[in-house]
Amino acid sequence: MNPAPNLVLVGPMGAGKTSIGRRLAERFGLAFVDADHYVEERTGATIAAIFEHVGEAGFRERERAALAELLAGEGRLVATGGGAVLDADNRRLMRERGFVVYLQVGLEAQLRRLGRDRARPLLQHPDREQVLRELAVRREPLYREVADLVMATDGMTAAEAAARLGLQL
Numbered sequence: 541m542n543p544a545p546n547l548v549l550v551g552p553m554g555a556g557k558t559s560i561g562r563r564l565a566e567r568f569g570l571a572f573v574d575a576d577h578y579v580e581e582r583t584g585a586t587i588a589a590i591f592e593h594v595g596e597a598g599f600r601e602r603e604r605a606a607l608a609e610l611l612a613g614e615g616r617l618v619a620t621g622g623g624a625v626l627d628a629d630n631r632r633l634m635r636e637r638g639f640v641v642y643l644q645v646g647l648e649a650q651l652r653r654l655g656r657d658r659a660r661p662l663l664q665h666p667d668r669e670q671v672l673r674e675l676a677v678r679r680e681p682l683y684r685e686v687a688d689l690v691m692a693t694d695g696m697t698a699a700e701a702a703a704r705l706g707l708q709l
């Protein structure tokens with residue numbers, strides 16, 4: 541296992557960061573933390589409510605604070621939110637304090653996995669496909685920039701992807 545203090549998963553919504561991360565954490569004896577969940581627990585509000593009340597910028601501030609706390613420690617597997625890489629401080633911290641895996645997913649698998657999601661504010665739009673394409677154009681280079689390892693997850697279950705990733709770490 542890589543000697544970095546933490547393992548960090550990045551990638552778009554629907555890449556499987558949470559489902560793969562849980563399994564991988566168990567396998568390597570790391571403490572699994574989903575950064576979105578952590579923000580919800582700390583603030584006592586859902587991601588949707590945070591977006592509604594303080595906007596995306598307010599959410600990003602809370603996300604940054606959560607990642608700074610989580611990555612200050614060690615022995616964690618942190619599943620980040622799809623937009624966490626937008627912030628340069630987050631990217632620097634991820635690289636300094638973690639081994640970063642970019643979980644890739646194609647648009648088709650992404651749409652299938654996200655189904656009729658009602659929890660993700662950015663997806664509450666009539667043309668999800670277009671939203672996901674636009675997010676990818678901006679974010680894909682950032683996921684690559686921050687990643688130590690890139691792995692595609694299309695056509696795999698979370699268990700399969702976790703097993704494959706486990707062999708590469």
Ligand code: S3P
Nearest residue numbers: 552553576620621622623660661
């Ligand atoms: C977001 C992704 C979500 C969550 C929020 C914003 C994004 O996390 O942080 O809804 O900007 O892509 P997941 O990638 O875990 O769905």
